[in-house]
Amino acid sequence: MxxxxxxxxxxxxxxxxxSQSIDSVARRVTQFYLGSLLGVSGAGAMVSDEDLHAFRAAGGLDDPIELSAALLRYALSALPSAPPQRFAPEHLGQAAGFLARRQQQLPPTTFDQLSEKLDFAAFAMQITQQGGGRAGVAAALGGWPHPLWVGTAEDELAVVRRLFLELYLGRVAYSQVYRQPPRFYRGPGLYDHxxxxxxxxxxxxxxxxxxxxxxxxxxxxxxxxxxxxxxxxxxxxxxxxxxxxxxxxxxxxxxxxxxxxxxxxxxxxxxxxxxxxxxxxxxxxxxxxxxxxxxxxxxxxxxxxxxxxxxxxxxxxxxxxxxxxxxxxxxxxxxxxxxxxxxxxxxxxxxxx
The missing domain is CATH 3.40.50.1000 (HAD superfamily/HAD-like)
Known part of the structure; x- marks a missing residue:
């Protein structure tokens, strides 16, 4: 041949x-955003291997950052309602401050409570029916914007993108690759798995x-x-x-x-x-x-x-x-x-x- x-x-x-690095990070983005940035409590895993595979098989979500965003955006749909955002943050510093204020405004919520409201496999079928990808997620949810989804004015995936890279590389490698300190996560990365x-x-x-x-x-x-x-x-x-x-x-x-x-x-x-x-x-x-x-x-x-x-x-x-x-x-x-x-x-x- x-x-x-x-x-x-x-x-x-x-x-x-x-599978032990990128796939794990894609799941952990949702866990970290909800737990560390929005204050959801408990030890339950928000996204399983099966959930991740169902979303990836839905089509258009092979990009791990797009996949992470899709998993998180669906999980946010189970949270209590919040006031709409008045404007998009200009940079990650503003985004971090916005998330800190949102955490104070949210009523106490646990991962188990959210899990009871979510069916990732069933929603993945809706993504496929809507043509796949982030556009399919948005269509299935009735729109992408959400009061607890935080990006920046230039990049609605800015926070998820940064979280993904920091979780994947960890503090030391992220600083070496991008020549700046991490903003959200300072623990070890998963890239060496x-x-x-x-x-x-x-x-x-x-x-x-x-x-x-x-x-x-x-x-x-x-x-x-x-x-x-x-x-x-x-x-x-x-x-x-x-x-x-x-x-x-x-x-x-x-x-x-x-x-x-x-x-x-x-x-x-x-x-x-x-x-x-x-x-x-x-x-x-x-x-x-x-x-x-x-x-x-x-x-x-x-x-x-x-x-x-x-x-x-x-x-x-x-x-x-x-x-x-x-x-x-x-x-x-x-x-x-x-x-x-x-x-x-x-x-x-x-x-x-």
Whole structure:
């Protein structure tokens, strides 16, 4: 397969196991915002693994910060009503002060009380029915604004974004990466809970066989991606890495052209951009190896214009409800289900015979 094929990997969740880092952080954003910033009490976990997977499978929420925002926004819908915001904070300092005042105004509330009012799996189905993504969350809730949702005038996700990065990196690493102290969280991060899902020996072999034709993409900010690649000692493996900054740049280009539409998965932008950057003449087919339903949905959409053939394989990383998950991956378009790095190498070699 390698002579006429591009290899495009979803980095987080396919190459690197982020289930104990990014997934945990996405759940903890809601817990921290409600508990530490709004004063909700109790030891109950607000968001479970199953809740997170249901929201991600709803579509358009593979970006972990968007996913964190969606989980939190739904959880806020169970809180007691509060007076509307008169204006959006101009910066994070104002946002922190606003949250502190809101905490004093809220009646005593526990996580158990909120959990009784929430059904994440049922709401995830509503997100899907509304088209997925943050827009789908807003439509299902009747609008995104909420008196207890705090962002800034420039970025409604500013607080969630900052919380996510601080929880992921921890005090020391956040200060090193962003050259400023954390604002909300000063404990240890979860980034060092990551490990390779596809072993270094497999990646080295693929690098030799597919030199000049290997890319990876991530919904993460570039500093986090570079940090992870360095820690995993795989910075030299891929010829091209696309990150959230590429999504932002494309969204800006579309706005200048007066175009509308999504750029994040399941839209195919990242896949087409990776393939066209590696092979501008479109002489090669592209094999995308992902781990989520949106990876596979993006592959199907990438084929719509007929300019290049895309095929999607899925690395099976979920062991809970495994049979149902495998069926969902197949239904989303996975032509092969891969068990691990060695199995990937074997399947690629078999395709060359």
């Amino acid at each position: 390698n002579n006429n094929t591009l290899l495009i990997f979803h980095l987080n969740g396919t190459v690197v196991d982020v 990551e490990r390779l899902l596809i072993g270094r020996h497999v990646l080295d072999g693929l690098r030799r066989d597919y030199r000049g034709r290997m890319a990876a993409y991530s919904e993460w900010p570039r500093p986090l991606v570079q940090n992870m690649l360095a820690r995993m000692k795989i910075s030299n493996i891929f010829d091209l890495i696309l990150t959230s900054e590429d999504l932002t740049a494309e969204a800006a280009r579309m706005a200048r052209r007066g175009e509308t539409g999504a750029v994040a998965k399941p839209a195919p932008f990242l896949l087409r951009e990776a393939a066209d950057s590696l092979d501008p003449n479109r002489a090669h087919r592209a094999l995308v190896i992902g781990n989520t339903l949106d990876d596979l949905r993006a592959v199907q959409r990438a084929n719509d214009d007929g300019r290049r053939q895309f095929e999607g394989w899925a690395l099976v990383t979920r062991k809970s409800d495994e049979g149902q998950w495998r069926a969902a991956l197949r239904a989303a378009g996975a032509s092969q289900l891969v068990e691990d790095g060695d199995d990937l190498l074997k399947r690629l070699n078999d395709c060359r015979m």
